[in-house]
Amino acid sequence: MNKSTKQGKQIRLKRGEVIEVPIRRIGINGEGMGHYQKQVVFVEGAVPGETVVARVTQVETKFAKAKLLKVKKKSAYRVEPPCPVYRECGGCQLQHIDRRMQKRLKRELVAESFARYAGLRDLPIRETITMDEPWSYRNKAQLPLRQIGTQVAMGMFSAASHRLVDVSECMVQHPLLNQTLSEARRIVEELGIDIYDERKHRGTLRHLVGRIAFAMEEVQLVLVTRTKTFPEEEAFVREVTKRLPQVKSVVLNYNPAKTSLVFGTESRLLWGQEKLTERLGELTYLLSARAFFQLNPIQTIKLYETVKEAAHLTGRETVIDAYCGVGTIGLWLAQGAKRVIGMDTVPEAIADAKENAELNGITHAEYHVGEAETLLPKWIKEGLRPDVIVVDPPRTGLGQPLLDTLLRVKVPRIVYVSCNPATLAKDCALLLKSGYRIANVVPLDMFPQTAHVETVCELVEG
Structure with a gap:
């Protein structure tokens, strides 16, 4: 041989x-x-x-x-991609493919992942839930800056590179967000604010970040800086308030590390509201600068309704909302549950979640700072017996301690929300071996024109 x-x-x-x-x-x-x-x-x-x-x-x-x-x-x-920088930017991977085919391909991505990683070829999978209007749906943009001569460039890095591509008129961003960030860039350039040099790890302003509340059409503007302060702070705020009436909040986020991560851990309000207010359905959410919130509010309602359907709540259940962020999923489910318990590693997000529960008159939801992988095993050891656990982890999937807990202590129903079909299928393969079965899989097109697909997977005992 x-x-x-x-x-x-x-x-x-x-x-x-x-x-x-x-x-x-x-x-x-x-x-x-x-x-x-x-x-x-x-x-x-x-x-x-x-x-x-x-x-x-x-x-x-x-x-x-x-x-x-x-x-x-x-x-x-x-089809011909409508975006002029489509091939350079790399942010949207599928603009050259018709919407009908995008819908089919995203369902196939999920099905193929389960076939490959879980050995399931007879998957109970529905058709992909799509958007009526697949443009102008993103509510947040994080754009790096670069000094080129006397000009300040702003955009996105081309795929697998650090070549900056101007995306000031991004077709998947909310138009008001595009306009806000473009004008903010002009103000930065006019004031001569010191721009961060990534290679030398010098300079001040690293990113401009904007988030818009769709319901209110109000914008929060965040300056991510290498230094805790910069001399033009007051002048910048003055120009923003004069030129951009839609901006209701200006925040400085301090990130001194030599890192590809956008945000640091410390934020300071420069002007206006500390938090942005957004509405989804009947619920109101307050959002801090660093707090996670779904990037497509229109599809988020469809996503949360799909989660609610998979949870099968009767009003008697204790629901765990792992990776809860500002409490969006748990609060959406609260009206049908006896008790909701959420956790997240970002303190600001948990503060927002508690405030959001109070704001919406929900008294049977509680929130804790910490990792789901640490807190849930501890609570179960102390006697907690949840009926439903909703997990919405990062792309890497469930942490091993949390997965081990789910394998050891059988929660009757798991609703797994995933942005990565591969890690979803791998985690489900382990859960299937421990006695769970997959009752339903629903792909959702949260990010039209891109290769990303969100999936809601319902797992039950037996």
């Missing part, structure tokens, strides 16, 4: 090689995926159903990446 047979099939493609690839589906990042001589090849910008000519740019043990050179057989679902 030769070495290559012992190690398994080795990829034979070479960097720079030009190949013809039939595209069968999309990968998790929206790239076209096909096979060349039984080897997996990802081609950015290719559409399932197409045959493309591409040049190999990267070769790994189990796959290769290639650059699209020519579409030899074109998909009927290929």
Whole structure:
């Protein structure tokens, strides 16, 4: 037996090689995926159903990446992207694909993840819940700044690079948010505010961050700085209040670390309201600068209604809202539950959650600062027996201590909200082995034009 047979099939493609690839589906990042001589090849910008000519740019043990050179057989679902910087920005991966195909592909991404990581090919999965109008839906933008001569550039980094692309008229952002950030950039430039140099870790202003409350059309503007103060603070606030009446809050967030993370842990109100007020359905939410809130308020209502349906509440249940943020999901479920308990690692978010509960007259919801992976095992050891647990973890999935707790102490119903089909399927595979079954899976298109898909998975005992 030769070495290559012992190690398994080795990829034979070479960097720079030009190949013809039939595209069968999309990968998790929206790239076209096909096979060349039984080897997996990802081609950015290719559409399932197409045959493309591409040049190999990267070769790994189990796959290769290639650059699209020519579409030899074109998909009927290929469309012209309306955004002028679509190919440079990388923020939207699927603008070149028709909405009907995007809907189908996102459902397929979820189904394929469960087939691959959980061995499930007969998944109880619904059709993707889509948006009526798939543009202007984002309520938040975090844009880095860069000094270029006398001008201040602002935008997004192109995919897999630190090349700044101007996105001042981003088509998926709320138009008022675009206008606010563009004018704020002009004020920064006019006042000569010192701009952060990432390479040298010098300078002051790193990012401009804007968040808009859709219901009120009010904006919170956050300046993320390397230093705790800067000389032009008062002048900046004066110009913002003069030119941007929609801005109701100006906050400075201090981030001195040499890091790719946008926010630091310390914030200071420069002017206006400390928190932004947003409404979803009948509920009102107050949002601090660092607190997590869903980026698409319109689809968020559909998401939370899907979670409520999966929870099957009768008014007698104790509900755990893990990774609760400002309490959005738990408060949405509270009217049908006996008790709601939430936790989050961001103190400001928990403060917001408590205030939001009080604001909405909800007295049977409580919130705690801490990791779900630490608090839930502790509470269960102390005798807590929840009926439903809602988990909405980061892309990395459930932390191992929390997963171990769920495997050990059977909560009758788990509602798993996920932004990553792969980690969702991997976590569910372990839960299935411990006696859970999947009752329902619902994909939601929270971010049209992108490869991202949100999923609500209902797991029950037995």
